[in-house]
Amino acid sequence: MNGHLEAHLIALCCGKPPAGQERWSVRLLAHSFIQLCYVDQISHKTVWMIVKSNQLKPWLKEQWCIPPKVNAEFVYHMEDVLEVYTRPHNPCFPQVCLDEASSCLLADTREPLPLKPGEPKREDAEYKREGTCSLFLACEPLTGKRVVQVRARRTKADWALFMRDLIDIHYAQAEKIVLVLDTLNTHTPSSFYEVFDPAEAWRLSQKLEVHYARHPWKLVEYG
Structure with missing residues (x-):
C-alpha cells in the first residue's frame, strides 16, 4: 500500500464509524475501506x-473532561x-473529595470451588441479584485517608447523615472541612435542614467550605 492510500486509511480510522457501530475494529476498517473503493x-x-505503526487504537476510548468551548461557569x-x-496540607482545614x-x-x-495449590478459587458465572x-x-x-459508608439509598438524608459522621467523628478536630464534590442535588448543606433541627443544621453547615466541581468531573474512583 502506498502512502496516499495509507493516509486515507488513517483518516478513515480517525473519523466516525458507520451508523450503528460504536467504534472501529480492524475488520470493520478493512470492510469499509473496500466499500469506499x-x-x-x-x-x-x-x-x-x-494502524499499529501509526500508534492508533480506534477500538479503545477514554473518559475525559472535555470542557465547553465558551462557558464562563465551567x-x-x-x-x-x-x-x-x-x-498545602493543613489538618485544621483538611481537603476532602466526596462522591x-x-x-x-x-x-x-x-x-x-475452594482455593487449591496452583488453582484460584472458582465461582460460577451465574449469580443472583440481591438488590443494590x-x-x-x-x-x-494529601494524607490518603478514606472514609466509606454503605447505605441502602443516597437521598438527602443519607448524605446529611454521612456528612455529620464525617464532621463529628472523622474530622472532629478540624475547624472546617474543605469539601470538593459534584453538583448532585443532594450535595448541599440545605440537606441538613431536611434531617436535623435548624440549630444543628446550621452548626454542621458552618463546618464546611464547599467547592463544587462541575459534572462530569470524577472526584473519587471506586475500586
Whole structure:
C-alpha cells in the first residue's frame, strides 16, 4: 500500500464509524475501506499493521473532561477547584473529595470451588441479584485517608447523615472541612435542614467550605 492510500486509511480510522457501530475494529476498517473503493481487497491484518505503526487504537476510548468551548461557569468552577488543590496540607482545614456510587449486591447460585495449590478459587458465572446499595466515599488526597459508608439509598438524608459522621467523628478536630464534590442535588448543606433541627443544621453547615466541581468531573474512583 502506498502512502496516499495509507493516509486515507488513517483518516478513515480517525473519523466516525458507520451508523450503528460504536467504534472501529480492524475488520470493520478493512470492510469499509473496500466499500469506499480505495482498494479491491485488503486483509484485516494489513489494516492492523498500518494502524499499529501509526500508534492508533480506534477500538479503545477514554473518559475525559472535555470542557465547553465558551462557558464562563465551567471556567469559574475549574479555577476554584484547582486553587483548592494547590493549597498545602493543613489538618485544621483538611481537603476532602466526596462522591457516591451505586453497587449491585450479588449472591452465588452454586457453591464456589475452594482455593487449591496452583488453582484460584472458582465461582460460577451465574449469580443472583440481591438488590443494590450506595457507597459513600470521602477521600483526603494529601494524607490518603478514606472514609466509606454503605447505605441502602443516597437521598438527602443519607448524605446529611454521612456528612455529620464525617464532621463529628472523622474530622472532629478540624475547624472546617474543605469539601470538593459534584453538583448532585443532594450535595448541599440545605440537606441538613431536611434531617436535623435548624440549630444543628446550621452548626454542621458552618463546618464546611464547599467547592463544587462541575459534572462530569470524577472526584473519587471506586475500586
